[in-house]
């Protein structure tokens with residue numbers, strides 16, 4: 001299909017020439033001298049490019065550009081102007097034109113500026129697409145994040161002690177997200193989930209009936225297209241008889257979770273395919289470009305200073321323009337490499353050990369662990385700290401999953417903590433006796449989208465590192481081929497204000 005170009009000029013001779021040249025360059029041209037017709041045309045079809053004369057009656061090119069942008073916000077516009085009005089043309093660029101062309105046209109200039117405009121436009125569009133998908137992916141599987149929010153909202157709305165979202169994966173019920181305090185036992189929750197799925201409606205079970213302490217468990221099935229895909233389960237320690245309203249509320253939340261699961265399945269299929277490859281490529285390019293850009297910027301600043309000193313105003317202005325362009329490029333690169341940066345922290349009093357146990361539990365449900373010896377060695381002196389439990393759960397879960405994926409069902413996984421009262425920091429160690437990493441893998445493990453796994457996205461490590469860094473901590477890895485991998489997160493523990501709760505509370 002031919003690309004569409006819109007040309008508006010009140011000089012019919014110029015209009016004719018442009019129409020001919022652009023048609024010869026292979027474009028489908030809409031040429032008019034009437035700005036109103038131009039506006040109508042953008043309503044009727046999408047253009048790839050518009051060439052507008054700066055001086056027209058009754059409206060001018062800039063006003064027309066604004067009108068066009070209201071209808072097609074990202075339409076690249078080239079403003080055409082006669083000699084002597086360059087200053088206005090620069091102003092046009094400042095106000096949103098892509099570039100300007102001086103009249104009379106030089107053949108090559110017309111061709112090259114159009115080519116450049118279209119190429120840049122294409123790149124910007126790809127980058128936008130990449131950014132949206134990237135952000136979704138970077139949230140460590142949108143699924144986990146959305147289900148997290150559902151679990152969180154459920155706990156808040158129902159005053160339950162905890163909420164767990166189970167999902168059916170290859171015939172097994174897998175806890176995908178949880179909120180509230182860690183559950184004392186998972187089996188009862190899982191049983192309730194499975195019962196709700198069988199019945200297809202929300203159910204309530206009282207713990208007393210099973211001889212456990214007198215809590216209540218309510219479970220609602222998550223129904224996705226062809227049947228139950230999992231269940232949303234809440235638990236309270238009090239013995240409550242849930243009413244119609246409660247069950248209805250839960251059904252509402254579970255339908256939210258079900259929507260999340262369905263949407264994410266669509267996205268998941270993108271995740272391992274072309275989009276991730278595209279993302280990898282983009283970040284690789286960005287990394288390659290980052291350092292030379294920083295150098296370039298330094299040189300330009302230097303040049304600017306030098307030209308100021310020798311009072312070369314014109315030269316200085318040029319250098320300034322280069323600097324602006326380099327800055328722009330730098331921000332583009334930063335944008336690309338910023339995928340996966342987690343949001344701001346919401347610190348609450350958090351006991352690390354139950355949090356780590358919960359991560360282990362979530363990971364265990366997702367990866368085979370029958371042949372894996374899981375060892376926990378927690379330092380009883382480790383106090384509670386003000387941490388973002390949700391983000392940290394995501395970080396540790398990713399690290400534990402990596403270890404289990406490396407172990408492939410056999411070996412030892414150790415999760416240990418060590419508290420240093422002197423520095424107020426805790427070091428969390430996650431260690432596996434898997435195959436280890438080669439030097440090259442180790443060097444790139446934290447790169448976004450770097451993965452050696454057929455189904456990997458290459459986000460786990462970078463997510464973990466940014467979460468730990470946001471806590472003013474540090475994440476380090478040591479690994480030896482054939483011996484295993486040790487990942488350590490050093491976290492400063494901001495003390496919890498209430499001193500009565502602090503000592504030994506995390507044990």
Ligand SMILES: Nc1ncnc2c1ncn2[C@@H]1O[C@H](COP(=O)(O)OP(=O)(O)OP(=O)(O)O)[C@@H](O)[C@H]1O
Pocket residue numbers: 398402403406432434435436437441445446450451452453455456457458459460461462485
């Ligand atoms: N414990 C480990 N043992 C061996 N290699 C590891 C370990 N942890 C990470 N790696 C290596 O680092 C790479 C990047 O890990 P990362 O968690 O970022 O991505 P991934 O696990 O491949 O994919 P994702 O976590 O997004 O599903 C892995 O592909 C793997 O090669």
Ligand SMILES: [Mg+2]
Pocket residue numbers: 398401402459460461
């Ligand atoms: Mg991983």
